[in-house]
Amino acid sequence: MSGRGILRFPRDVRVSGRASAVGREEYRGPLGACFDFHDESDRFGASTWETAEEGLGGVVFNLALNRAGLGYDDVDLLFAGDLQNQCVASSDAYAPFGIPFFGLYGACSTFVEGILCAALALSGCPALARAAVVTTSHNGAAERQFRLPLEYGGQRTPTAQWTATAGGCVLLSAAEKDAQNGEKTDHGVRVSAGLPGRMVDAGITDAANMGAAMAPAAADTLARYFAETGENPADYDRIVTGDLGREGSAILADLLAVRHVSLGTRHRDCGAMLYDPARQDCHAGGSGCGCVAAVTSGALLPEMESGRFSRVLLLATGALMSPSSLLQGGHIVGVAPLVLLERA
């Protein structure tokens, strides 16, 4: 096995806590009842959309700790990120907690990037016991930073995605593989393996079609994963992408078809699941750092804890670009890290 391949961890890394929080549209969607917290004003106690995202981050992180009966001192490392310039929603939200901090930027892929980094860190240092991963996004902050202020009421194209006002946090704990995992809050879900994403540049320049930019990266990761394992999609209960949306999911299916891989009915996309297209005007579906984080924490992990799903591949997809890079002729580069979640 080369170092370019699937990463497996010497320690037993398990989910030991989780929380999710969303705004108004997300609560109105099909998964609304799954989330631990919602704020129908989208304000989260703050007076701007940017600081509202900080409020959202604080809620979701504190809630994960509260539910696990843990305090700030129980978290050895915090991996966090968001979409705001300089990831400032994360630094402003989590600075007061005094936890050793790693800031990440992987656009909408940051949540799975964080799980992978946290699993590697916990495995890489026996003194580390517990890490937190938290990512957020806010529709009002992201839309005016990347596109136009909401007040402008601009028309959107059918391929456009709707940045979710959402956040999710998972706590991960590690024990030696030959020892019993001593966490009282063990959720019975293990991070068994991971595959970091390679950046894929498919030449996309349309910021209103992120799905097209991210699908080639998701196809690259899945093709590498199945080639190395010799497994196929039928070996998994769910293969979850977040957040290609409907447009990107269709492109992913096409790109995998030419490689003779079909995800079939096992595929779900967090962006496509978050809103109801019949009732909500969210075009190709949800996106944003918080989308996959909230759907994983609020909907996917509970299904694994209940025993309904035993083996799940979770990929987050990121569109790496900035408004000025596109104005200067740059492309939107995709990246899609993957983790394998299994019932312990």
Next chain:
Amino acid sequence: MSGRGILRFPRDVRVSGRASAVGREEYRGPLGACFDFHDESDRFGASTWETAEEGLGGVVFNLALNRAGLGYDDVDLLFAGDLQNQCVASSDAYAPFGIPFFGLYGACSTFVEGILCAALALSGCPALARAAVVTTSHNGAAERQFRLPLEYGGQRTPTAQWTATAGGCVLLSAAEKDAQNGEKTDHGVRVSAGLPGRMVDAGITDAANMGAAMAPAAADTLARYFAETGENPADYDRIVTGDLGREGSAILADLLAVRHVSLGTRHRDCGAMLYDPARQDCHAGGSGCGCVAAVTSGALLPEMESGRFSRVLLLATGALMSPSSLLQGGHIVGVAPLVLLERA
């Protein structure tokens, strides 16, 4: 030892390659002859400052591989970051190389954050053999993004720092501790330990005084490090911060004095070293993701390889903020991860 303390790595993580590249002002400075590459036009083959930074990143990464006799396939993981919105200089620079990628954002602390993440990852997964860490900054891109376009010719306050047009790359390789490190390009320098930074909010809001925002984080990290090890600054050949500048370095000395710690003549700051205040109008010194990266790769590591320094503490300091967070009343939060570099 708690998980909050100093992190030590089960595998033997060593520097196996390095390269640095700078622009015109940095080449004219006291360290000019140390750097592997310079472009006096600051353009690096590109037509905008933002894309010039991508060119710079490509040069420094390729150069590190060239000098080590390695190719893209020899790098298992790439940890990279920069200061541009959405870290787009990194994604656009390194996407063509097809290397599994982790994007980081720690402002000017990203280089040491990356070394720490890479050391944890190499230790966390036996299949991983080699990781690269690369960070860049460009004066023209950063000044117009964070402050004003260069063409405006705005006055600067004495505490302001000058964003370096610079980049640095280190390659890190791991072997089991009981095996001989088989790297032909072993530079004889080991990453022995690390201490992640905690975010410290000292209430600073002046974007022209980053040193004041970062020094409290550096003091926090150093105080924790010396308290846990029971060592003192005299046990090290150099304690290198990057990049507090002259203002931040003076504040750090004051903050450590009240904790009865004196770094004395062992302290060097990459930002203060990069320019000559008598000849160059760079105010409190250099800053930017590329400053500590270029000075470490170009000047510090060669001094360790030659045997002049055997034990070095390297801290990078980051000022976490965005122009809009400051307009909305936010503070500049500091963070300062640390690594211990030792002659192997």
